[in-house]
Amino acid sequence: MGYLGVIVFLGIIFLFLFVFTVKQQTAVVIERFGKFNSIRNPGLQFKIPIVDRVAGKMSLKIQQLDVVVETKTKDDVFVRLKVSVQYQVIKTQVYDAFYKLDNPYTQITSFVFDVVRAEVPKLRLDDVFEKKDDIAVAVKSELQEAMNSYGYEIVKTLVTDIDPDEQVKHAMNRINAAEREKLAAQYEGDAARILIVEKARAEAESKRLQGQGIADQRREIAKGLLESVDVLNGAGITSQEASALIVVTQHYDTLQAIGEKSGSKLVLLPNSPTAASEMLNTMVTSFTAAHELNEHQITKEDNPTQRKNKPNTGDSFTFPEHP
Secondary structure, three states, X not given: OHHHHXXXXXXXHHHHHXXXXXXXXXXXXXXXXXXXXXXXXXXXXXXXXXXXXXXXXEEOOOEEEEEEEEEEOOOOXXXXXXXXXXXEEOHHHHHHHHHOOOOXXXXXXXXXXXXXXXXXXXXXXXXXXXXXXXXXXXXXXXXXXXXXXXXXXXXXXXXXXXXXXXXXXXHHHHHHHHHHHHHHHHHHHHHHHHHHHHHHHHHXXXXXXXXXXXXXXXXXXXXHHHHHHXXXXXXXXXXXXXXXXXHHHHHHHHHHHHHHOXXXXXXXXXXXXXXXXXXXXXXXXXHHHHHHHHHHXXXXXXXXXXXXXXOOOOOOOOOOOOO
């Protein structure tokens, strides 16, 4: 029983040395006595113990290598570019990828440096930002041609970061801020101009309507005065007396309107109790004197032609300078 256990134990060890597994998306290189023998794919695999050995494993997954390159642009600005290279081992060229290239990372990095430092110095800083995709395409084209012979496929290249010098970035930010402030000032100026124009138009329209309203008001006042004079003439009051009475009435209406407004600072002169009577007497006397003066001038006219050509003043009159 003891010998059987030893045999089973040795058989298990031998089995583990004879059988091995390969993971998915992985390729295993088998060498026999130090010489390449075969490529084993994912699954359960067998090898001869001591004779065969696993020389290495190659991942068939897509891998990414980030390379930071510092170079100078055409306008003498130093800038750092971060280039991300996505690559993978070609499944049918595992032998080349394992034996021909010792360190793929160093090889890819060298090609990225070479291409970027050849392309970026042709461009100005602003063009580097605009044409970063063109730089990525140039890097991929160069890498694809070089790495295919080593069993590597370049899946994608991306320029993921462009970092100029700090002083350059501050200058670019100031330029951008100045341009935006200039644009904002233009918009504010346009808005102010439109506001002034619209305000002027509104004021002009307001003045026009105000003038029209005043004209209509005065027209209606004149009609009302005319009707009032006609009514007073019907009552036996002359036109001069009627005009004087209307003026006195408006004087009292004005005083009443002033008194109805609280805090009014307007003072109407004269405003004594006898002012209305004095105003009435003065106006009647003025009207009478003016009427007599007009009649006297008419009687002195000797030439009927001149009298005919003179305008008919009728009841019109002018106030004497000192009534």
